[in-house]
Amino acid sequence: MSCQTYAPETLEHYDIAIIISTYQSQLLLSRHKKSANWEFQGGPIQEGESQIMAAKRILMEESGAVTFNLQPLCDFTKDDLQGICFMANIYDLGQLGECEMRERKSFEALPVDHLMYPEISDLLMKAKRAFDEQN
Template identity: 30%
Template sequence: MVEVKFYDSIDDKLLKFAVIISKTNGKWIFCKHRERDTYEVPGGHRESGEDILSVAKRELMEETGATDFTIKPICVYSVKGKTRVSESIDDETFGMLFYADVFSFEEIHSEIEKILITDNLVKNWTYPLIQPKLIEEAKNRGYL
């Protein structure tokens, strides 16, 4: 089982991921990885020396082609349990959840095959036990 928790803040060193709930003109933005048939919210791993806001901006640009956008942090989240990135049911990994409004795009140059811009949430999630909960938390906190 996967457990998702939310926090207002945490030690920055623990943040391993940035996930960016994104919209353009009021529509959702989702990504489709080349190796999967599912959709996900843009996001990714923190690289050595990066601050978490830089991770969010880089991942948003790489995965959606966003060139002009506003971005703001929502909250810290954690995932505990066996996932694609964690083999142990006891591992708890932390990330920062962001919200972005995207105003313009360019061609994508990454592992992302395409983006989907839609009025509705997707049904075929890459991370169905995690990302819908992140969106729900963003709604609860007044970001959506």
């Protein structure tokens, strides 16, 4: 498997949006109804949706975020998949939306032994750490 990051909003098209979200200074991850593993909020960008529209929809559905801000972090590729990653600071949470996620939980660090997509998660967290160091 091949994963790589790029400057934000440089790819020609996007298949998915992933959001690294924080709530009360901790990572907020979601767990799929059919999995024991945790993951960032993310999913396909629907036809006619901009990347930011998709990120907002996905974040609200999969985390229950009510009040938040979003900022592009990076573009990425994983094999033939092209995506964009956003960072979100969540200020208020409501109920999870009608989606495939069963729960959400805050973490101080990635739960590496219970992560749904460890390769892409590690890559995106490296991009976030680099961003945080520069700002």
